[in-house]
Amino acid sequence: MPRSRSQQISIDDTPYYHCISRCVRRAFLCGEDELTGNSYEHRRGWIEKRLLFLASVFGIDVCSYAVMSNHLHVVLHINQEEAKNWSTLEVLRRWHKLHKGTLFTQQYLKGEALHDFALTLVEASADTFRHRLMDISWFMKELNEPIARQANAEDACTGRFWEGRFKSQALLDEAALIACMAYVDLNPIRAKMSDTPEDSDFTSIKKRINSAKENHQPKILFPFVGHPRNDMPDGLPFLLQDYLALVDITGRIIREGKKCAIDASLLPILQRLNISSDNWLCIATQFGEKTGGVVGKETAVAHYCESNQRQRKPRLQSCHLLR
Structure with a gap:
């Protein structure tokens, strides 16, 4: 039996969650319909604009996002203290x-x-x-419902626009967080919608790269603040330049269809998180297929299951990849 949303989201275990919403029947309701030739590409702009607006209203930060032709990925951080x-x-x-x-x-x-x-x-x-205002279900509701009404009004029709409720995954540790963010940011390249991260429209990685060129970070996104330390400010526990290098190298391998491994010595993030380069390529390209509702190293998953009284453990395949 599916677990209720309130049981899936536990701020005591992690403030980070990966959420996915898909269009009904996975039709191209936000991209270009190859059968009719109709383009709905402008709707991706609607979604991005609404998403970033909600980030300025809710006590929830947007870490990464990718608005695709028929679905949306977003990694969120619940800022309960704020x-x-x-x-x-x-x-x-x-x-x-x-x-x-x-x-x-x-x-x-x-x-x-x-x-x-x-x-x-x-x-x-x-x-x-x-x-x-610090509830992910309310955040996704405020994102999805206005878009559905706007799209139905444009199409002069009624009915569902989104395929039921959104799917969510708890990201229990830094390894799960960085793997999921990279997976989300690389979605357009994996789908062959763009060649490079900086050309990936309607994504957080493009917004971050454009801001980095001007020596700052986008205010509307949860910032990178460096490695964990005492008196650490709110933000992602990584260096921005390390993350951009990680996404760039991984994206090149995906785009060129190479099966080679990444030189782990070039990527400080993988060294610090102790993730092998082979495992990284697998998890960064197949995060959705390899993971379940809870993602993290085995000890983190075991603690999550115990604290949330879950007798049946989520799939542990991803636990072995995050090391």
């Missing part, structure tokens, strides 16, 4: 970018005087909104 520190005013300001809220929350935002009972209701509403 959301908990928001004031009531900040929570309401963010929520009202998405919804109207209540009469009392609208009055509160306008600075109008409220009776004590109304203030109590405002605080209760803010508490509810705060939890929603």
Whole structure:
């Protein structure tokens, strides 16, 4: 029996999750339909714009993403501490970018005087909104539903646009996180939609590369902040230049169809995470096929199963690849 979403997502175990949404029947509803010649490529822009807008509203950071012709990949980070520190005013300001809220929350935002009972209701509403703004299910709902309505309106039709609910994977450690991010960023190259990461439209890697050329990181994406250390700021625990080199070399091998191994000495990330180059090529190109709902090294998966009372362990094939 499938597990409920609340049981799949455990912030105590990991704040990182890989989410996938597919178009109904996996039809080319966001790309180009080869049968009819109709192009829906502009819808990929809708999705990217909405995704990055939500990253500015939610207490959830976007680590990587790729908007493909018939599906979407996104790696998310739940920033629970940030959301908990928001004031009531900040929570309401963010929520009202998405919804109207209540009469009392609208009055509160306008600075109008409220009776004590109304203030109590405002605080209760803010508490509810705060939890929603750090909930991945709400994030994906706010992403997918407006896109579906917009696409159906353009097609003058009704019915599903997305193939049911999104799929999610818990990324339990740094090895799982970096492998999943690279897998997502290399999706267009693997699908032969582009030749290089910098040419991959509607992806986080292109946005990061364009910003790196100007010596900064895109503010809308979760930043790379270097190796783990004391007093570490919020961000991905890797060096940006190491990650870009990793994706570039892996992308070249995928594009050219080579079966050669990567020289691990050239890639500090693989050295630090103790992932062999052969295993890296396998996991970076077949992450979706080789992994289940929980991804990490065997000890991390075992701890996750124990803490979440899961008797049946997820497939362990990926555990051996992440070493």
